[in-house]
Amino acid sequence: MTALDPAVTSPTVPAVALDPVQLVLHASVPVKATVAILGVASTMVWTIALVKLIQLSRLRSRQRGIEASALASTGPDDLVQVLRRNRQAPGGRVLAALLATPAAGLERLRAIADRAIVTERLRASSFASPLGSVAASAPFIGLFGTVYGIMDAFMRIGAEKSTSLPTVAPAIGEALVTTAIGLATAIPAVVFFNMIDKRVADLVAEVEASAAEWVALLAEHPQQGRVAPERLPSVALTPARARPSLQLQRE
Numbered sequence: 001m002t003a004l005d006p007a008v009t010s011p012t013v014p015a016v017a018l019d020p021v022q023l024v025l026h027a028s029v030p031v032k033a034t035v036a037i038l039g040v041a042s043t044m045v046w047t048i049a050l051v052k053l054i055q056l057s058r059l060r061s062r063q064r065g066i067e068a069s070a071l072a073s074t075g076p077d078d079l080v081q082v083l084r085r086n087r088q089a090p091g092g093r094v095l096a097a098l099l100a101t102p103a104a105g106l107e108r109l110r111a112i113a114d115r116a117i118v119t120e121r122l123r124a125s126s127f128a129s130p131l132g133s134v135a136a137s138a139p140f141i142g143l144f145g146t147v148y149g150i151m152d153a154f155m156r157i158g159a160e161k162s163t164s165l166p167t168v169a170p171a172i173g174e175a176l177v178t179t180a181i182g183l184a185t186a187i188p189a190v191v192f193f194n195m196i197d198k199r200v201a202d203l204v205a206e207v208e209a210s211a212a213e214w215v216a217l218l219a220e221h222p223q224q225g226r227v228a229p230e231r232l233p234s235v236a237l238t239p240a241r242a243r244p245s246l247q248l249q250r251e
Contacts, residue, residue, distance in 0.1 A: 028174070030145070030148045031145045031148060031175065034144060034145035034178050035145065035178060038181045038185045039181075041134045041141075041185050042184070042185040042188075045188055045189045045192065048127055048128070048130060048192075049131065049188070049192035049195075052127060052192075052196050053195070056124060056199045056200065059089075059090055059124060059203055060199070060203055060206075062092075063203060063206050063207060066082060066086035066210070067206065067210050069085055070091075070210065070213075075221045076099065076221055079095060079098075079099060079218075080099060082095070083095050083096055090124070090203065090207050091206075091211065093116060093119070094116040094120065094210075094211050095211075097112050097113070097116040098116075098214055109219055113214070113215050117207055120207055124203055125200045128196050131189045131196065134186065135190040135193055138182045138183075138185040138189065139179075139182045139183060139186050141182055142178045142180070142181055142183065143182065145179070146178050149171055149175020152171045152174075152175070153172050
């Protein structure tokens with residue numbers, strides 16, 4: 001056998017498969033705890049995102065319904081009928097606040113509409129803040145696992161007095177996988193947060209446009225501003241210390 005024999009000069013290199021599950025299973029307890037925290041955060045992100053997107057889709061559909069119903073309105077009486085058919089729409093709750101107020105001037109109506117719109121913005125954006133928190137913190141949580149894994153690798157070097165790859169490579173791999181999981185948790189959180197924020201802004205813009213039209217219509221008919229109470233859906237106000245909201249009760 002010569003020195004140029006491929007069997008001698010080109011030894012076969014065993015294939016190495018990247019298995020994140022095995023890396024996590026063989027990691028230290030702090031690294032496993034970090035991965036568990038990121039797993040819970042990721043589950044929360046996908047759950048909140050799914051629920052919020054469904055909720056905003058329904059609110060947007062209801063809002064468009066009340067806008068279509070209110071196009072032909074010429075006075076408070078017509079708006080009362082619109083409200084009866086669209087009680088659960090965001091604009092319906094704003095309209096209920098306007099109609100529940102006795103005859104008032106333009107500025108008073110605008111203030112009432114603005115307050116009701118703030119309530120609808122809070123309602124539509126509820127539970128969205130955890131997405132921003134996860135997006136901001138998940139990479140750093142993953143980095144914590146990485147730092148601890150690197151420290152563990154150095155401790156192995158000191159204990160075994162060897163810098164060979166078989167000594168440090170497993171610990172470094174276990175460390176880096178937490179950073180990857182942190183990024184995999186943060187990226188969807190950022191995407192969903194921006195998506196939900198945009199849909200909330202669009203919904204609030206539609207409610208504001210409709211409310212401006214209703215305020216102008218009610219201001220044009222001050223003589224009809226007092227609507228008989230029995231013709232309005234009852235409006236229950238939350239306590240002042242709680243988040244302000246208007247809830248339409250069934251008749």
